[in-house]
Amino acid sequence: MKINPISIASLQDRIAELEQIIIRQSELIEQQAKIIKQQAETIVLLNARISDLERRLNKNSTNSSKPPSSDGLAKPNRTESLRKKGKMKSGGQLGHKGETLKQTQSPDIIMKHMLRECAHCNTSLLDHPVTTVVKRQVFDIPNPSIIVTEHHAETKYCIHCNKNVTATFPGGVNSPVQYGDNIRSFSVYLNQQNFIPEDRLQQLFYDMYGIKIATATLSSYNKTAFNALSEFEQRTLSLIKNAAVKNLDETGFRICGKTNWMHVACTDKATYYHASPRRKSLIDGLTGTVVHDHWKPYFLLPDVSHALCNQHHLRELNALIEHEKETWATTMKRVLQVSLRVRHHYGEEEIPATRLGRLELLYDKVVCSGLEYHESLPMLPRKSNRGSVPKRTGHNLLSRFKNYKADILRFLFDPKIPFTNNDAERDIRMVKCKQKISGGFRTMSGANQFARIRGFISTSRKQGWNIMDSIKLIFSGNIPNPI
Numbered sequence: 001m002k003i004n005p006i007s008i009a010s011l012q013d014r015i016a017e018l019e020q021i022i023i024r025q026s027e028l029i030e031q032q033a034k035i036i037k038q039q040a041e042t043i044v045l046l047n048a049r050i051s052d053l054e055r056r057l058n059k060n061s062t063n064s065s066k067p068p069s070s071d072g073l074a075k076p077n078r079t080e081s082l083r084k085k086g087k088m089k090s091g092g093q094l095g096h097k098g099e100t101l102k103q104t105q106s107p108d109i110i111m112k113h114m115l116r117e118c119a120h121c122n123t124s125l126l127d128h129p130v131t132t133v134v135k136r137q138v139f140d141i142p143n144p145s146i147i148v149t150e151h152h153a154e155t156k157y158c159i160h161c162n163k164n165v166t167a168t169f170p171g172g173v174n175s176p177v178q179y180g181d182n183i184r185s186f187s188v189y190l191n192q193q194n195f196i197p198e199d200r201l202q203q204l205f206y207d208m209y210g211i212k213i214a215t216a217t218l219s220s221y222n223k224t225a226f227n228a229l230s231e232f233e234q235r236t237l238s239l240i241k242n243a244a245v246k247n248l249d250e251t252g253f254r255i256c257g258k259t260n261w262m263h264v265a266c267t268d269k270a271t272y273y274h275a276s277p278r279r280k281s282l283i284d285g286l287t288g289t290v291v292h293d294h295w296k297p298y299f300l301l302p303d304v305s306h307a308l309c310n311q312h313h314l315r316e317l318n319a320l321i322e323h324e325k326e327t328w329a330t331t332m333k334r335v336l337q338v339s340l341r342v343r344h345h346y347g348e349e350e351i352p353a354t355r356l357g358r359l360e361l362l363y364d365k366v367v368c369s370g371l372e373y374h375e376s377l378p379m380l381p382r383k384s385n386r387g388s389v390p391k392r393t394g395h396n397l398l399s400r401f402k403n404y405k406a407d408i409l410r411f412l413f414d415p416k417i418p419f420t421n422n423d424a425e426r427d428i429r430m431v432k433c434k435q436k437i438s439g440g441f442r443t444m445s446g447a448n449q450f451a452r453i454r455g456f457i458s459t460s461r462k463q464g465w466n467i468m469d470s471i472k473l474i475f476s477g478n479i480p481n482p483i
Helices: 005-057 181-193 198-209 215-228 230-242 296-300 310-324 327-346 353-376 393-403 422-438 444-463 467-476
Strands: 155-158 163-166 245-255 258-266 271-276 289-292 305-308
Touching: 005 310, 181 198, 181 215, 181 444, 181 467, 198 215, 215 230, 215 444, 215 467, 230 258, 230 271, 230 444, 245 422, 245 444, 258 422, 258 444, 271 422, 271 444, 289 422, 305 310, 310 327, 310 393, 327 353, 327 393, 353 393, 422 444, 444 467
Parallel strands: 245 289, 289 305
Antiparallel strands: 155 163, 245 258, 258 271
């Protein structure tokens, strides 16, 4: 059979055309495969981003370090607590000696109410003897009033010296007209303890006592107290530095319209604040054990041991339980809570080695199971070519539990080490209250005054001193020493 040359040529052209189509389709398929791969990576990244944003949105004071004041109107269920529910009902227990208002044996004012006639038959009872007296006492505060004390210093002529000599005024009486220590201490107390601004404090004194005190005068009282408390602050700082255990914390604060930092170092007997434009402005010369919330610069402190706040860990575990549904987090939460109950059971005594071993074994098992779970998950894509492979929130927390096990469980081995950093958080909360009311400080000197005076008030309270009497001692120059 004879083949037509024209047919062969057309077939060859058709084959070449199909080969070109196949090449273009292969290139298109390869491009689509790359796009699909990129889209898959983008989807994983976006899912991780969505999960992170949802986790941030769901953060509140029960599952993060956010303060309760930041919860706003959508407050979480406050009946859920990190504490286990006790067996006893709330309120006073059976056999508990209650405290209530009791009559005093030395009343300031006695008002007698005479019985003149019988309430039933109107018979006069003026001549009848009193058989008994029923006493009722009303506790109240006196009406606010200003008391003016005038000091007279005699002047006499000395014939031996040929001079006029004037008697000495009491200490603190320096001007023809001035306000006394009660007003000054009351002003400092209301401004530094209760955060009443100076303009409202001026209005308060006028409304209650009818006196008009300039805001500059009220401000000068804080400056006087600040200068007088310099040595007290240094003694307090020395006590904290040398204490076996101290708590550290810090928070951002607006000073001069810029973000600055307020640091606190405290024990159960003393408190020290200091303001700084740098967050890493840490205290030098600390010894013993520092309790904190795992802020990394604290680990740069030399010559100290570390104990991490487990209240923060419980909150982070709560977030993983609520939003990520990670089962290991539930188990770890129970391990920490059981460990705390064991610590409370033995009080100041050492926990037996066998019980410590079991608790550590449980801890290690939970960490291992959690790490196995996260390592089995697909890796998150990198945000850039240079960056390291990101980890999920739970994975990062597990790494902390693994690498800082000794610092997390230190409270089990030393009864002096607290389970949480609540002492420092309570002291730093006063700074946040001040910020919530005033918004910040206009000058660094105002922030320094607040830090020193607040440290004195907190230390006085921890020492068991009367706060008003302690502030009054600032102006009389008889400031007590903390112990």
